[in-house]
Amino acid sequence: MNTQTTAESEQHPIEKWLRSERMPHMWCAGCGVGPTLYAWIRAPDRVGIPREKVVYVSGIGCCGRGSGYLNVDGFHTTHGRAIPFAIGLKLARPELCVSVISGDGDLFSIGGNHFIHACRRNVDLLVICTNNFIYGMTGGQLAPTTLLGDRATTAPYGNVEPSFSTPHLADAAGAVYVARWTSIHLRRLEKSIAEALQMKGFRYIEVLSPCPVNYGRRNKLPEPDDIAEWFRQSSVIRNGANTSEISIEKGKPLILGDFVKRTGKPTFYEVMKELEGRVKPR
Amino acid sequence: MQTSNKVLPSQRVKASRGKIHIIKERCKQCNLCISFCPKQVLRRSDDINEKGYHIPEAIEEPEKDKICMACGFCEVVCPDFAIWIEERIDK
Numbered sequence A: 001m002n003t004q005t006t007a008e009s010e011q012h013p014i015e016k017w018l019r020s021e022r023m024p025h026m027w028c029a030g031c032g033v034g035p036t037l038y039a040w041i042r043a044p045d046r047v048g049i050p051r052e053k054v055v056y057v058s059g060i061g062c063c064g065r066g067s068g069y070l071n072v073d074g075f076h077t078t079h080g081r082a083i084p085f086a087i088g089l090k091l092a093r094p095e096l097c098v099s100v101i102s103g104d105g106d107l108f109s110i111g112g113n114h115f116i117h118a119c120r121r122n123v124d125l126l127v128i129c130t131n132n133f134i135y136g137m138t139g140g141q142l143a144p145t146t147l148l149g150d151r152a153t154t155a156p157y158g159n160v161e162p163s164f165s166t167p168h169l170a171d172a173a174g175a176v177y178v179a180r181w182t183s184i185h186l187r188r189l190e191k192s193i194a195e196a197l198q199m200k201g202f203r204y205i206e207v208l209s210p211c212p213v214n215y216g217r218r219n220k221l222p223e224p225d226d227i228a229e230w231f232r233q234s235s236v237i238r239n240g241a242n243t244s245e246i247s248i249e250k251g252k253p254l255i256l257g258d259f260v261k262r263t264g265k266p267t268f269y270e271v272m273k274e275l276e277g278r279v280k281p282r
Numbered sequence B: 001m002q003t004s005n006k007v008l009p010s011q012r013v014k015a016s017r018g019k020i021h022i023i024k025e026r027c028k029q030c031n032l033c034i035s036f037c038p039k040q041v042l043r044r045s046d047d048i049n050e051k052g053y054h055i056p057e058a059i060e061e062p063e064k065d066k067i068c069m070a071c072g073f074c075e076v077v078c079p080d081f082a083i084w085i086e087e088r089i090d091k
């Protein structure tokens, strides 16, 4: 299928990170998952983490398919359970650099409790959520991140339920790093991922991501360009903003940036190690 | 988006130039590379791939300042890893 040649200099710069034989992938034209993965792929190189040390754990949903397309070690787990799998992996192999990249439905609806408790326990993970405001794979049902007034297949008259502001949730539950970008702010996203990869503890990055097919089409943003234009026009970068003031509303600015950086909080692994040293076997 | 190079003596500055590579069978005609190119070098071509999508093509017009500067934005924004830039330095 592919027309690329084999010489390394003649390949896409991230080709060695892809399972080329599985391309083209199943994501729709203009989907934001691809660019998010691109930024994530570039970040370890930037901070000198080898590909062999990087693990990608995903849940179910469009974004969940990513672990099958990338040529890194990974798990494609059951729905909502990406974080528990990743916690187990990180405890057993603490030298690995474990990232969870999954969608808003998987992380905040089905896996919502895992998310808040992982923040609370400060498990050593980087979690990236591609928030497209909808359940994409199953056909555009209402998600806990769907904005007020938006239409979905299960909300034909417009959504009446307030949505989660996921950075606020992560901050309140105790994550040590919290940021939000969009899938067109890719250089900043890459920098942010690189920074988060070097930190310890629970780090969370929300990436607002277009789903032109199942979100855009029902909400007067049918083309990939329309959603990109919305992001471009409304984004305001405010690093260090108070996360209680950054919820997303239609017609209001989208606040992006690095919001939270906490230091000195012991990670779950460190607490367990310390306990191991204290408890004597009987 | 219009960029101006009036401030720089463009004949004397070594500017980056890019060679655009397109992996035809991966493209899904989402148009993002075309609308994000700050130099408006890309446009939709008549050429179609196996799935029937019109792939982009690069048309450089130096006299109108439409030259690929290897900014690489098409490469990062492409959801399908279908376009990439090889940077070269013009002497």
Ligand code: SF4
Pocket: A026, A027, A028, A029, A030, A031, A032, A033, A062, A063, A132, A136, A137, A210, A211, A212, A213, A214, A215
């Ligand atoms: S349904 Fe939406 S989220 Fe899923 S691949 Fe298509 S554009 Fe992406």
Ligand code: SF4
Pocket: A030, B026, B027, B028, B029, B030, B031, B032, B033, B034, B055, B056, B077, B078, B079, B080, B081, B082, B083
């Ligand atoms: S961004 Fe990629 S998939 Fe979209 S039109 Fe350009 S080359 Fe094709």
